[in-house]
Amino acid sequence: MELNKFILAVIALKPEKVGGCGAPIFYAENKEEQDKIATTLARITEGVVHDLENGIYIIVKH
């Protein structure tokens, strides 16, 4: 089975919720900034923004 979904970036409101390495993490001040960063990154990476519902967005390449 081929692995074909990748987390490209993490956009977090709360720094304590994310950690480790693998994908770059971007911290946002508020939801507005988070949306903006997420949209920009999604356009650049051709990925899709997903909401983990705990203040964290991930960008996934499908």
Added chain:
Amino acid sequence: MLGAPFFQAMLTGIVTGVLIRYSMLKRDYRQYPSYPHGTTIHLAMAFIAAVIGSVAIPALAEKEFTAVTFLALAAAQFREVRGMERIMLRNLDRLNLVSRGMEYIEGIARVFEARNYLVMLTSLLVGGATYWGNIFYGLLVAFIAYLITGKLKGGKNIGEIARVREGKISFKGPNLFVDDIHFMNLGTDNIKNKYLQRGLGVIIEPFDDNARATLANVGQRMAIAHDAAALLGLYKDVDTAEFTPLLRRDLDTGRVGMVIVPIEKDIELLIEAIKKVPVLESAYRSPLKTIIGRKASD
């Protein structure tokens, strides 16, 4: 020396063979946009098939046995037609916004091969009938062959195995639903609003267990997404992957939901488009034909 009946049989066989291929080609426009050159290629192939087919019976009758060995040669040739179509469609598919999927491509490639055999068979029968009878027998056989190929070329479509109706798009938090079928998790409000404004949801309800198993096939679902997107236009580019049309299955009932963001927001047309999607030969399942399948269904 070969006589006039021989050439008459050959000519009738070739002409009817190519005409029958042409009548079958027309149907392909939607499934596989046949450019002028695509048509030329397939008519040329049909011509070869028709020549070989129509020559077989008269040649046998004239005791020219070497001519018949061409039939074997032709079979090898037409397998290559299938390979050619498969490779080309697969290459093109990588650049489609919504890919056709392997199953659909295999289906199309198989159809092209099979139709060449149909042409060969038609020409064989027409050539034989003309040779032994006269040209009127030949034309009669051609007409019958035309009716039979008409039956053979068409398969079922989605509208015959399932009910297609509108579904309501809604969000619960970031999760996209059509009616109660979950699709995906979407991040930003901007995209959610686009879905609510422009998106269309459809529910495909299978009529029986056969249809349910067919709709479970991922290749079949990709074919539905591809055809719907091709007919209604797609609000998507390479950098907006979130607007890719999706089909998801309701595990409890086997219903399949679809969500698409088209350019032309018209639910009636979308439903019509989905109903006309062919049921892929390789995706078609028929558990109800077995005793186990029938018992399991109640």
